[in-house]
Structure formats: structure tokens, C-alpha cells
Amino acid sequence: xxxVRRAADLDLELTPQPVFPAPxxxxxxxxxxxxxxSTVGAETAAAGGLAAPELERRLxxxxxxxxxxxEIIHEGFIGKDPICVRLDxxxxxxxxxxxxxxxxxxxxx
Amino acid sequence: MxxxxxxxxxxxxxxxxxxxxxxxxxxxxxxAMFNALTGSRxxxxxxxxVTVERKEGHxxxxxxRRISILDLPGTYSLRARSPDEVITRDVVLGxxxxxxxxxxxxxxxxxxxxxxxxxxxxxMKAVGIPAVMALNMIDIAERQGLDIDVDRLxxxxxxxxxxxxxxxxxxxxxxxxxxxxxxxxxxxxxxxxWREPSAVELRALHREAERIQKACVKPPKRPDTxxxxxxxxxxxxxxxxxxxxxxxxxxFQAVFAWAAPLMDLSNSxxxxxxxxxGTLLPEGILKSLISDGIIAGVGSVVVFLPQIVILxxxxxxxxxxxxxxxxxxxxxxxxxxxxxxxxxFIPLLSSFAxxxxxxxxxxxxxxxxxxxxxxxxxxxxxCSARIPVYTLxxxxxxxxxxxxxxxxxxxxxxxxxxxxxxxxxxxxxxxxRKIFWRSDAEPFLMELPAYKTPDPLNVLRNVLQRAQIxxxxxxxxILSMMILIWFLCAFPGAPSGATGPAIDYSFAGMIGHAIEPxxxxxxxxxxxxxxxxxxxxxxxxxxxxxGTVYSISGDNTSLLGASLAHQWxxxxxxxxxxxxxxxxxxxxxxxVVKRETNxxxxxxxxxxxxxxxxxxxxFIVYRIAVAFGAG
Amino acid sequence: xxxxxxxxxxxxxxxAWTIWHMFLRGWLRKRAAAKGDCGPDCACGD
Numbered sequence: 001x002x003x004v005r006r007a008a009d010l011d012l013e014l015t016p017q018p019v020f021p022a023p024x025x026x027x028x029x030x031x032x033x034x035x036x037x038s039t040v041g042a043e044t045a046a047a048g049g050l051a052a053p054e055l056e057r058r059l060x061x062x063x064x065x066x067x068x069x070x071e072i073i074h075e076g077f078i079g080k081d082p083i084c085v086r087l088d089x090x091x092x093x094x095x096x097x098x099x100x101x102x103x104x105x106x107x108x109x
Numbered sequence: 110m111x112x113x114x115x116x117x118x119x120x121x122x123x124x125x126x127x128x129x130x131x132x133x134x135x136x137x138x139x140x141a142m143f144n145a146l147t148g149s150r151x152x153x154x155x156x157x158x159v160t161v162e163r164k165e166g167h168x169x170x171x172x173x174r175r176i177s178i179l180d181l182p183g184t185y186s187l188r189a190r191s192p193d194e195v196i197t198r199d200v201v202l203g204x205x206x207x208x209x210x211x212x213x214x215x216x217x218x219x220x221x222x223x224x225x226x227x228x229x230x231x232x233m234k235a236v237g238i239p240a241v242m243a244l245n246m247i248d249i250a251e252r253q254g255l256d257i258d259v260d261r262l263x264x265x266x267x268x269x270x271x272x273x274x275x276x277x278x279x280x281x282x283x284x285x286x287x288x289x290x291x292x293x294x295x296x297x298x299x300x301x302x303w304r305e306p307s308a309v310e311l312r313a314l315h316r317e318a319e320r321i322q323k324a325c326v327k328p329p330k331r332p333d334t335x336x337x338x339x340x341x342x343x344x345x346x347x348x349x350x351x352x353x354x355x356x357x358x359x360x361f362q363a364v365f366a367w368a369a370p371l372m373d374l375s376n377s378x379x380x381x382x383x384x385x386x387g388t389l390l391p392e393g394i395l396k397s398l399i400s401d402g403i404i405a406g407v408g409s410v411v412v413f414l415p416q417i418v419i420l421x422x423x424x425x426x427x428x429x430x431x432x433x434x435x436x437x438x439x440x441x442x443x444x445x446x447x448x449x450x451x452x453x454f455i456p457l458l459s460s461f462a463x464x465x466x467x468x469x470x471x472x473x474x475x476x477x478x479x480x481x482x483x484x485x486x487x488x489x490x491x492c493s494a495r496i497p498v499y500t501l502x503x504x505x506x507x508x509x510x511x512x513x514x515x516x517x518x519x520x521x522x523x524x525x526x527x528x529x530x531x532x533x534x535x536x537x538x539x540x541x542r543k544i545f546w547r548s549d550a551e552p553f554l555m556e557l558p559a560y561k562t563p564d565p566l567n568v569l570r571n572v573l574q575r576a577q578i579x580x581x582x583x584x585x586x587i588l589s590m591m592i593l594i595w596f597l598c599a600f601p602g603a604p605s606g607a608t609g610p611a612i613d614y615s616f617a618g619m620i621g622h623a624i625e626p627x628x629x630x631x632x633x634x635x636x637x638x639x640x641x642x643x644x645x646x647x648x649x650x651x652x653x654x655x656g657t658v659y660s661i662s663g664d665n666t667s668l669l670g671a672s673l674a675h676q677w678x679x680x681x682x683x684x685x686x687x688x689x690x691x692x693x694x695x696x697x698x699x700x701v702v703k704r705e706t707n708x709x710x711x712x713x714x715x716x717x718x719x720x721x722x723x724x725x726x727x728f729i730v731y732r733i734a735v736a737f738g739a740g
Numbered sequence: 741x742x743x744x745x746x747x748x749x750x751x752x753x754x755x756a757w758t759i760w761h762m763f764l765r766g767w768l769r770k771r772a773a774a775k776g777d778c779g780p781d782c783a784c785g786d
Contacts, residue, residue, distance in 0.1 A: 053308065055552055060311040061186045062554050063225055065319075073337075077346035078442040082451075082553055084344060089328075090222060091340070091557040093438045095445070098552040395743040398750060586761065592754035 023103035026070065027096040029083070033072040033106065040064050041101035055098065063087050064102055126167075127176040127292055128209060130200055132233075133217030134226050135183035136431070136558035138245045140164075141567050142217050142275040143180040146285070153574055156207070161196045162472065170289055179211065185225050187232045188305050191475030201238060202303055212292045214240045215284070220250035220257065220272065221333070221559065223326060227318035230266045236303045239296070240268040241287045246561075247272035248279070254330030262325040276564040336431075336559045343435050353439050356432070357458070360423045364416050364462050364493075371415035379408030394599060402595025403588065409494075409647045410583050410591075410697055414576060416462040416493060421575040422568070424455060424470065429563035433473075434555055441553055447535040448542025450479040451553060457483065457534065460490035464698045466579065468705055476551040482541050484705060485715055488698050489534035489691065491527045494648035498689050499526055501652050505670035506682040522686075529690050533722070586700045594646045594696065598654075612657050617642035631688070631724060632681040632731035632740075645696045648689065680734035687730040692723035 023038045042055035064070075064087065073091070074084035082095045133139040143151070147166025154163050164180040181200055182193035189195040196205070203210025216233065218226040233240050242263075244250070250257065263270045269287050273280035306314065342348050383400040390396040427433050433455065441451030449457075452473050460467030467487040474480040507519045597620070603611040612618050621639030628638050636658040644651030656669050659676070673682070693699060699712040706712075734740065 056308050057188070057306075057311055058190065058552060058554060060308060060315065061188070061225075061228075062556070063315075065312060065315045067319075074340065074344040074438075075346070076438070076442050077350055082438060082441050084340070084438060084557060088224060090224065091336075093434070093441070093553065093555045093557055095441070095553045098554065391743075393743045394747050398747050585757070589754040589758045589761075592751055593758065596751045596754075 021106055023105050025100050026102040026104045027100040029072045029104065031072050031075050035070055035104040035106040037064060037066055037068045037070055037102060038105045039103045040066060041103070052101070056101070059099070059102065062092055063090055064099070070104055127170065127174055127213070127289070128179070128211045129176055129213050129215060129288055130179040130181050130211035131215050131217055132181050132197060132201060132229070133183060134185055134219065134229065136556065137183065137217045137219040137226065138275050139183060139217045140180060140571070141564060142243060142245060142273065143178060144567055144570055145275045145278045145281055146178050153578065156196055161193050168285070170285060176285065176288070184229070186229060187303060192477065193475065201233070202236065212239065213288050214238050215288065216240050216242045216268070217245050218242055220244040220247045221253060221255060224318060224322055227266070227321055228314050230268065231314050231317055232306070234267050237296070239291055241284070241291050242266060242268050242270040243280070243284055244270055244272045245275055248274045248277070252331070253333055256327035258325040262321065265321045265325065276567065333559055339560055340435070340557070343432070344438065349439055353436055356427070356436070360420070360458070361461070363419050363423065368415040368419050372412050375412045375414065376408070379404055379412070397599055398592070398595060402592055402599070405653070406591030406595060406646050406650070407583055407588050409650055410587050411580070413463045413493065414579065417466045417579050418572055418576050420459055420462050420466060422572050424459070425568050425571045426563050429561065429568060431558045431560045434557045437555065438557065445553070447538045449483060449538050450474050450476065450551060451555070453479065453483040456487055457490055460487040460492060463492050463494065464488040464490065464695065465582070465701050466575070468698065468701050469578070471705070478546040479551050481706065481711065482538050482546070484702055484711065485541060486534040486538045488693060488695065488715065488719065489530050489537060491530040492648070494695065495689055497649040497652050499523060499686065501670055502673070502682050502686050505674040506679055526686060526690055533691065537718070582701065586704070587697045590696045590700065591646055594643055598643045610658055612639060631727035632678070632684040634677070634681070637681070637685060641694065644694050647697065648694045651694065679739040680731050683734050683739070684727040684731035687726040688723045690723070691719055691726050693719040
């Protein structure tokens with residue numbers, strides 16, 4: 001496991017970050033948005049919710065990781081919430097407030 | 110290495126059972142795999158102390174060795190997030206006292222969707238769990254032209270891999286052979302070798318999984334576009350909702366219309382049985398116990414079996430097809446507004462037939478508080494046992510007239526009672542969430558699986574399993590409650606020369622008379638109060654109980670209706686209806702809540718809050734009706 | 741008389757069953773699980 005982690009850290013340092021455009025939160029994305037995840041974090045939702053580190057781990061476990069390709073393919077009918085995201089080759093449904101901490105870079109690199 | 114080497118060379122002693130556990134992501138076809146391996150040799154129970162379902166089956170290995178298969182709840186990670194996933198983790202790591210660690214774990218993977226299961230496989234590899242991977246649905250992967258380098262994948266995950274199609278039983282013999290081989294070389298797991306991965310470690314694991322995926326899996330040549338195209342319709346803000354309403358309507362129609370002939374059959378069957386027993390036994394209390402207590406009582410619950418079977422048929426079909434997750438997506442905003450999870454609509458919908466399968470179905474909800482909230486409000490949905498009571502009172506008291514030219518007043522009242530149940534359920538859920546579990550809103554994170562054709566055999570097996578669980582409960586918990594309620598209604602008997610009905614002198618009668626002063630302000634007379642006691646057996650039993658207290662022989666409901674119309678005021682009748690919308694008039698539901706929550710706390714809370722709601726509602730309805738001159 | 745006896749036995753059985761399954765068994769299991777001496781049969785609920 002340790003060697004894995006070291007390799008990963010190295011990888012993180014070496015990967016050049018794209019310079020354009022500024023990352024936005026996935027929670028604000030509209031249907032048809034395509035991009036890549038630049039950072040995964042979690043904000044504790046205003047009206048209760050999980051502690052941020054726990055939410056972050058759950059998002060990671062569902063496949064929301066840095067570098068993953070995201071596309072918003074469907075929106076709910078009330079308040080455009082929740083959203084259905086194509087995450088690499090999976091489809092995942094999430095509420096917008098849970099993905100506020102996920103920053104995404106528009107466009108397909 | 111062959112399986113024969115495993116067998117301890119003890120002369121005459123049977124080799125030890127090989128313990129195998131199935132682990133995998135949700136929707137990986139794990140249960141189909143379990144069914145394919147074990148056929149009908151399976152047993153459903155609960156893990157000690159928790160309400161997680163334990164499914165175990167067995168088969169015979171090539172050398173006659175018994176192999177027991179445990180179907181563990183689906184999970185994305187060993188870091189458990191729900192009681193079900195805790196069980197999976199603890200069994201896999203051998204931490205559960207009541208469950209010895211499995212000799213081999215079969216990691217069931219959806220061959221078309223490997224990413225997340227690779228990470229789970231890496232977690233298992235890190236702990237050194239002896240595992241075999243089943244690349245399930247390999248036929249779909251082949252059809253999509255997905256190229257998987259199985260040898261390399263096997264090396265990376267350090268586990269043998271076999272392609273399977275569980276629904277067609279393809280690859281099962283080879284899988285069993287692999288399991289036996291793996292068991293021969295397996296070393297026991299150290300439960301201490303695992304600890305929760307941090308976010309950093311999770312990222313590292315993901316990267317590793319990503320690397321393996323890139324190295325071993327070429328993207329499909331003919332990717333599945335069917336799911337995407339179907340989703341364009343089924344998740345569409347307008348079309349999707351229309352389809353959902355259509356599905357729900359069809360389900361409702363089926364539960365009520367298709368089940369009706371079977372329910373009538375079951376009803377008349379139990380009546381015939383009761384009559385037949387009556388001819389065998391001499392007049393007396395034994396006959397009363399068997400025909401009035403046991404047969405009529407259990408019959409009044411078993412009559413819901415056709416509805417339960419049809420309901421679960423729909424639920425399992427939709428689940429296997431992949432639509433349930435879509436419906437949860439569409440309904441999440443509405444359910445979420447009431448503080449419920451999107452998935453809660455399944456149990457709530459089931460509760461329209463009967464709260465018992467509804468409460469049993471809350472197992473689809475992972476989070477404990479979400480699940481408890483759903484359990485607490487499920488009995489408020491208008492179950493079909495309320496229908497006979499509503500029908501009796503409405504037909505006796507509500508005039509059959511048209512409103513606004515096209516609406517039937519009786520139908521309108523009926524609809525109003527349904528709506529009251531639904532609205533109150535959502536309101537109570539909202540209040541419970543706001544007051545008790547404010548700080549614990551669960552994130553809604555759900556994979557939407559690819560659509561698949563349900564396997565008929567699999568569906569049939571699962572439906573039968575549900576029916577069996579229900580009948581088991583009817584034959585044990587519900588049976589013993591029926592006997593006790595009968596006892597309350599039959600003893601002590603009427604003294605000689607008594608004029609009133611016998612129930613008036615029984616314990617139930619005494620309780621009824623004792624609570625009458627309390628129920629007086631809501632317009633209940635003593636007959637109504639007494640009828641509530643046997644009505645605890647099941648809601649519709651109140652109809653028969655009213656017949657008993659008004660000494661109307663047989664099942665003549667129209668005569669009973671006429672008698673009630675004569676003796677009750679309209680205000681009392683409406684208060685009785687309001688009472689039945691809310692009151693916890695079902696001992697079986699409370700017993701099931703006790704079983705499902707494994708504590709007396711929740712059935713007691715449920716009983717108290719529902720009684721309070723019923724009282725307040727009946728009081729308000731009665732007072733308003735009296736004020737309008739209906740007293 | 742005989743009938744009364746049979747009924748009494750059935751009712752007593754139902755009461756005993758209810759008390760055992762709804763109260764005692766769960767309590768005993770919890771105690772056993774807490775002590776850690778719960779055999780493999782423990783999991784066979786219902």
C-alpha cells in the first residue's frame with residue numbers, strides 16, 4: 001500500500017494542471033456540461049449533512065476522483081435537482097448540495 | 110493443485126464444509142449468482158442482533174464436499190456505510206462472532222462495469238483475503254466487444270478469474286472448481302490487517318484501479334447505447350414523470366384489481382375451512398378458538414398474500430430491470446422535501462397494500478435514520494385492510510350523490526381518506542426529520558445501473574421467498590397474537606341470563622368500557638370502543654367486531670351498515686373514519702416493527718404517536734361535524 | 741371440560757411463544773453476543 005501511495009503522490013506532482021478555464025463547482029453545472037474533475041472536496045451542507053471528510057470519502061468511493069470525466073446527462077424536474085452524471089463509464093445520481101465541493105474544469109482535454 | 114488435497118485424511122470423518130461468501134458491488138448480479146450456485150437449497154434468516162438479511166445456500170463440490178454459500182449485502186468498499194455493509198465487512202474479515210470467516214470469498218464483478226469493483230478487489234488483496242473473481246455478465250461484455258485481459262487482471266488482483274453468466278448458469282462448474290482450488294491454498298485472514306482507508310489512500314487505490322483498468326480493459330467496440338437512449342425518455346423531466354405515473358398506476362391497478370379474485374378465493378376458502386371445522390367440532394370454546402380465533406384471524410392476514418405477491422413481483426421486476434434507481438432519482442426531490450430518501454417510495458408504495466411488506470421493504474434504505482423514519486410513517490399509508498372499514502362506513506353514511514356533476518361523493522370521501530394518509534405520512538416524516546434527526550441528512554449517491562432483461566427464474570424465486578417470509582410470519586407471530594386477541598374477546602364468558610352480546614362481558618369488553626370515557630369526547634359509544642380491541646388483530650376485523658357487538662349474525666355487511674346508520678350519528682361515523690386513518694389498529698404491524706428494528710422502542714413510539722394523531726383527528730372531525738349539526 | 745383444557749393449553753402456548761420470541765430470545769441473544777459465546781446457530785433468526 002505504501003509504495004502505491006508514494007507512486008500516487010509522485011504522479012500528482014508531475015501531472016501538469018491545465019491553465020484554462022477556471023474550475024467551477026459541479027453543483028452549478030447545467031445539463032450537457034462536460035469536463036474533468038480537478039479537485040474533490042466536500043463542504044458540510046448548510047442544513048445538516050455528513051461531516052465533510054466522510055462525504056469526501058463517499059464521493060471518492062463512488063468514483064468521483066480527480067481526473068475523472070464528468071458529464072451532466074439529466075436533471076431532476078423540480079429545481080433541476082438531483083442530477084444524473086456520467087462519471088467515466090458509470091451513471092451516478094447525486095444531489096447538487098452533496099457535490100458542491102467537487103470542482104470541475106469545463107471542456108474535454 | 111486439486112480439491113482432493115484439502116480433505117483432511119481422517120478416516121471415516123466427513124470433510125469440513127467449505128465456506129464461501131459472495132461479495133460485490135450492488136447490481137453486479139450477485140443474487141443471480143447465488144441462485145445459480147445453490148438453486149433452491151437456500152435459507153433466509155437474519156443476522157443475530159441486526160435486521161440484515163442472511164441468505165445462505167449450499168451445494169456439493171466435485172468430491173462430494175459440502176460447500177456453503179453466503180450471499181453478502183452488496184457494497185462498494187470494505188469501509189462500511191450501512192448496517193448491511195458492516196455485515197459484509199465483518200464477515201469477510203472474520204470479525205463476526207456468530208459467523209466464521211469464509212474460506213474463500215467470491216468477488217462478483219459486472220464485467221461491463223469494472224472500475225469500482227477493481228478498487229474493492231484491491232482492498233481485499235491488501236488484506237490478503239483468499240478470493241476468486243467472477244467476471245459476471247461476460248456475455249454482455251462480449252456483445253459490446255469489451256476486451257478484457259483476464260490473465261493480466263488476475264495477476265494484478267492476485268486472484269484467479271473466471272467469466273460467468275449467472276442468469277444462464279454459464280461458468281458455474283468452473284467457478285466451483287476454482288473455489289475448491291483456491292481453498293486448498295488459502296491462509297486464514299488476519300482481521301487486524303484491515304483499517305479504514307483515509308481519503309488519501311482512497312485516491313491512491315483509485316489511481317491503482319484506474320491503472321489496472323487501462324492496462325487490462327480495452328474500451329468496448331460497441332458500447333451500450335440502449336441504456337442512454339432509454340434514460341433520455343425515462344429520466345426526462347416530463348416524459349419520465351408520465352412513465353413513472355403510468356408504472357405506479359399499473360402497479361396499483363394490479364395490486365387491487367388482479368389480486369381481488371384471489372383474495373375472494375382466499376376469503377371464501379378460509380370461511381369454508383372455518384365452517385368445515387365447525388361441523389367437526391362440538392359447540393363450545395374450542396370450536397370458537399379454532400374457527401373464530403385462529404382460522405378467521407390468520408385468514409384475515411393471509412388474505413393479503415395475493416397482493417403481497419403481486420406487489421413484490423412488480424418491485425423485483427423493476428429492480429432487476431434497473432428502473433427502481435431511476436424512479437428513486439425522479440422522486441428524490443419530493444421525498445427529500447419530506448426528509449426521506451428517494452428509495453423510500455418503494456416501502457411507502459408497498460404500504461398501500463399492507464404495511465407489513467412495506468416495513469420489510471425498508472431494507473433497501475441504507476441509512477439507519479432514513480430507514481427508521483420510513484418505518485415510522487409506513488403504517489399511515491392507506492393499507493388495503495382499511496378498505497372494508499372505509500367501505501362499510503362510507504356506504505352507510507355518505508349519500509350516493511354527484512358533486513359538481515361528475516364526481517361521486519362516496520368516491521370523493523374515499524379519495525380524501527387516501528390523500529389524508531399520504532399527506533400525513535409525508536408530514537410526519539418531515540417533522541420527525543426536523544425534530545429528531547436534523548443533523549443527519551444522508552447524501553443521495555446512487556449508481557444508475559445499465560438496463561437488463563430480468564431473468565424470469567430469478568424473479569420467481571425472489572417473489573416466492575418474499576411470500577414465504579410473509580407466511581412464516583403469519584404462521585408464527587401473527588398466529589399467536591390472534592390467539593391472544595381471541596382470548597381477550599372470549600373470556601370470561603357471558604353470565605347466564607345475560608342480555609347483551611358475549612363480548613360485552615369479556616376482557617375486551619372491559620377494556621372497551623374502560624376506555625369509553627376517554628373516547629367519549631371524540632364521539633365513540635361503548636360499542637365502537639369495544640370493537641377497537643379485536644380490531645387490533647387487523648384493521649378489517651373491526652367490521653366483524655362491530656357485527657359482534659351489534660349482535661348481527663353472519664357477514665351481512667349491508668345489514669350492519671343499516672344498523673350503524675340507525676345507531677350512530679354522522680359525526681361519530683366521520684370521527685371513526687378519521688380514527689382509522691391514523692390509529693395503530695394492527696398488532697401485526699407493531700410486531701413486524703419490533704422484528705425489523707430489533708427493539709421495543711420503535712413500536713412503542715409508533716403506537717403512541719399514531720394513537721395521539723388518531724385521537725386529535727377524530728376529535729377535530731367530530732367537533733366540526735357536531736358544530737355543523739351532524740351530531 | 742376437556743375442551744376448556746385444550747383451549748387453556750393453546751392459549752398458554754401462544755402466550756409463552758409470544759413472550760419468548762418477542763422479549764426473552766432477543767434479550768438472551770443480546771446477552772450472549774455481549775459475552776461473545778454465541779454459536780453459529782445464532783444467525784438463524786425467524
